[in-house]
Structures are given as C-alpha cells and as structure tokens.
Amino acid sequence: MPKSWEFIGGALCLDFINTVHCYGASDPGDDLTTADDLLSWAMAAKVLTPQGVSGMKRRFHSHPAAGRDALGRMKQIRTQLREIFTSSARRPRQEHVRDLNSLLRQQTAVPGIVDEDGNLQLQWHPHSLPTQGIILPILLSAAQIITGGDFARVRECASPTCTFLFLDTSKNHSRRWCDMRMCGNRAKVNQFRERQRRSRSG
Numbered sequence: 392m393p394k395s396w397e398f399i400g401g402a403l404c405l406d407f408i409n410t411v412h413c414y415g416a417s418d419p420g421d422d423l424t425t426a427d428d429l430l431s432w433a434m435a436a437k438v439l440t441p442q443g444v445s446g447m448k449r450r451f452h453s454h455p456a457a458g459r460d461a462l463g464r465m466k467q468i469r470t471q472l473r474e475i476f477t478s479s480a481r482r483p484r485q486e487h488v489r490d491l492n493s494l495l496r497q498q499t500a501v502p503g504i505v506d507e508d509g510n511l512q513l514q515w516h517p518h519s520l521p522t523q524g525i526i527l528p529i530l531l532s533a534a535q536i537i538t539g540g541d542f543a544r545v546r547e548c549a550s551p552t553c554t555f556l557f558l559d560t561s562k563n564h565s566r567r568w569c570d571m572r573m574c575g576n577r578a579k580v581n582q583f584r585e586r587q588r589r590s591r592s593g
C-alpha cells in the first residue's frame with residue numbers, strides 16, 4: 392500500500408527527519424523501511440520526478456545491495472541532521488557545522504530544471520552516487536535554516552508520542568504542535584477527558 396507522507400515541517404530537511412514518528416520509542420515508526428520507500432518519499436517531496444524515480448527503481452531492483460546501501464546512508468544522514476536540530480542551543484554547534492560541511496563536500500550533483508508534464512521542477516543530477524540527487528537538496532535545506540537565522544525556530548512537537556520537528560513561523564513563536572489536527576487535537580481531547588475525570592472524582 393502506498394504510504395501517505397507528512398510534509399508539515401516547513402523545510403525539506405525537517406520533513407525528511409520526520410520520516411520517523413517517535414525517535415527513541417521501542418517502535419519508532421520509521422516510514423523508510425525499503426529503498427522504494429525512500430524513492431516514494433523523494434517523489435512526494437518533489438525532489439525526484441516520476442521519471443527519475445523509475446530509473447532509480449530499476450537500478451535498485453537489479454542491484455538490491457545498492458538500494459540497501461543507499462537507504463542505510465540516508466538513514467545515517469537523517470540521524471545526523473536530527474542531532475543538529477535538536478541540540479537545544481540557540482546556534483548550531485561548531486562540530487555540527489563541520490559535519491554538515493563535510494557531507495556537502497561529498498556531493499557532486501548539478502542542478503537543472505526539468506519539465507514534468509508541464510510543471511517545471513528543480514532536480515539535482517548526480518555525477519556519481521544516484522542518491523546524491525536526494526541528499527543534496529536535503530542538505531541544502533539544512534544549510535539554509537542554519538545560515539538564514541531560523542535555527543532557533545526549529546521546535547519539536549509537544550506531544551509525548553511524537554518527535555516531529557517543525558519550523559515555528561508563528562508571529563509570537565508559540566507553535567507547540569507539529570500539526571493541530573494530529574497532535575494538537577489529541578492533546579486537547581486528553582486534557583478535556585482529564586478535567587472530566589477530575590470533576591467526577593472531586
């Protein structure tokens with residue numbers, strides 16, 4: 392069954408980090424379990440066109456080890472990025488900037504605009520590893536948050552069962568939930584039930 396991907400982070404790198412629902416839980420709910428999942432996410436995120444996905448799918452199906460390696464590498468990068476954005480500091484740590492720079496230096500993709508059924512889309516064409524076309528836009532998105540002054544605006548959802556990260560662009564910097572419909576409503580319902588329980592018992 393095709394997965395439905397959440398894009399509520401406000402930045403590509405945060406949406407990529409959010410492919411795990413609850414980091415640290417015994418079942419973290421990782422949506423990326425196969426290389427096909429990764430490609431499906433990349434297409435939904437408009438990082439790859441359907442044509443680009445088909446090419447990589449063919450490659451991964453004929454070389455399953457390459458698909459597994461690519462997925463493993465992407466997950467490593469996902470963990471690294473999450474560490475950068477959950478350091479609870481106002482500024483990114485020096486070693487994190489160094490790590491991100493080292494990842495950026497390893498990329499050799501070039502940008503190009505492709506016409507996808509009349510929709511013009513920016514694509515990164517990798518020189519070597521095919522997944523660089525997915526990695527590079529994610530890394531650039533992280534670099535943009537860091538250099539654009541938004542680092543301190545990255546927050547984690549207030550729900551105890553959700554570790555989604557998002558860019559808080561609210562005027563008074565008061566957004567608490569990744570998504571009001573998902574976690575905000577659930578929290579409100581729980582608070583309501585708790586109040587009712589207390590008024591009944593008190």
Ligand SMILES: [Zn+2]
Pocket residue numbers: 548549550553554555568569570573574
């Ligand atoms: Zn949430």
